[in-house]
Amino acid sequence: MNTLKTIVLMGFLTALIVAVGGLIGGRDGLVMAFVFAIATNVMSYWFSAPMALAMSRARPISQAEAPELYEIVGRLANEAKIPMPTVYLIDDDSPNAFATGRDPAHSAIAVTRGITQLLTLGELEAVLAHELGHVKNRDILISTIAAVLAGVVTTIAHYGMYFGTSYSSNNDDNRPANPIFVLLLIILAPLAASLINLGISRSREFEADATGAHICGRPLALASALAKIEKLSQFRPMAAANPALSSLYIAQPTQAGWLMNLFSTHPPMIERIARLQEMSEKF
Numbered sequence: 001m002n003t004l005k006t007i008v009l010m011g012f013l014t015a016l017i018v019a020v021g022g023l024i025g026g027r028d029g030l031v032m033a034f035v036f037a038i039a040t041n042v043m044s045y046w047f048s049a050p051m052a053l054a055m056s057r058a059r060p061i062s063q064a065e066a067p068e069l070y071e072i073v074g075r076l077a078n079e080a081k082i083p084m085p086t087v088y089l090i091d092d093d094s095p096n097a098f099a100t101g102r103d104p105a106h107s108a109i110a111v112t113r114g115i116t117q118l119l120t121l122g123e124l125e126a127v128l129a130h131e132l133g134h135v136k137n138r139d140i141l142i143s144t145i146a147a148v149l150a151g152v153v154t155t156i157a158h159y160g161m162y163f164g165t166s167y168s169s170n171n172d173d174n175r176p177a178n179p180i181f182v183l184l185l186i187i188l189a190p191l192a193a194s195l196i197n198l199g200i201s202r203s204r205e206f207e208a209d210a211t212g213a214h215i216c217g218r219p220l221a222l223a224s225a226l227a228k229i230e231k232l233s234q235f236r237p238m239a240a241a242n243p244a245l246s247s248l249y250i251a252q253p254t255q256a257g258w259l260m261n262l263f264s265t266h267p268p269m270i271e272r273i274a275r276l277q278e279m280s281e282k283f
Contacts, residue, residue, distance in 0.1 A: 048140060049100045049108055055242045056098070058088035058110040065089075069116065072125050073109060073132075080129075080136050080215050085109045094238040095119070095229045098248035099131035100140060107135045118232060119225050126212060126222035127229075130250055133211030139204045143247065201247050202267040209272055213279055223276035226251070230269040 063070040069087060077084045085101065088110035095115035101107030109131050116124065134140070213219035229251045241253035247265035 045102060045140070048102065049106065052098070052100045052245055052248060053088055053108060053110060055245055056090055056110060057240060058090045061087055061089040066116075068121065069111070069124075072121070073128055076125065076129050076132050076215055080132050082132065082136055083107070085132070085135060087111075089113060092238050092240070093117075094236045094241075094253065095232055096238060096249045096251055096253055097127055097131055098245070098250065099134045100248060101135060102140055103138065104135050109135075112238070114232070114236070115229070118228055122218065122221045123225035123228065126216050126218055127225050127250060129216035130208050130212030130222060132215060133208035134204070136215075137204070137207055137211055139208065142204060143201065198265055201265040205266055206272065206275065209276060210279065213276060217283070219276040219280040219283065223273045223280075226269055226273055226276075 061069070066087070066089070073087055074084050082104040085099070085104075085107040086109070088108055090096075090110055090112045092112045093114040094112055095118045097109065097111040097115055099107060099109050109128065111124075111128075115127065119127065209219075209222060213222055216222070233251055233253075238253040241249075243254070246253060251269065252264060252266055
């Protein structure tokens, strides 16, 4: 169901590109915006892992420093039938973790010091299984494609903002588009693209929860871990969390007001826990 939702949302983004490009940028503007957005996001995708690790201040940790952590990651990677990722540690007392990498062969997992201290080994294993679920499902690739499509919409909208509505007259009967409608499209299209992109990000979190639960075989352990992470994060948010990396973490690294939560890259934690509890009944 989450995969189908992702496909549908991708389709909406594509349709939005066609609509905005036809009404604002015309064929030439659409091609230029598409090429620019792809070039920008492909570079971001290719270098996403080292950038994310550097921005989060993660440092590589050796097997000698964390033998239990390495043992768990290695066993789960073998269970998921993916290569062993590189393991990193973030020196932060807030409990969190994320995975990155353009494909399973170039993946990395980063955990905070806080999460290794807060969770039991079984709960930590479930969290690491969730992160390996992102790697197995190639969520970095999916997120990048979604960002490309959303970026195309935003770029075309900006194109129309700077060059006006004259480009919107490239229709078959040469009738100019309604300037008020075009102005609304310029304002609302990027917002719609962002909301669809958030929907894709949330669906991938649900899918990673399900995949991680199957990898470790204990959905209730992941539910327990998420509850602990949610509770402690409210009092101990990450000190130097970069907002650009929020979607990567297993939980929101910083606390925000109710308005910002509407635009959260993560689904409500209570809903994630409820789904895992329901899943446990089928194990």
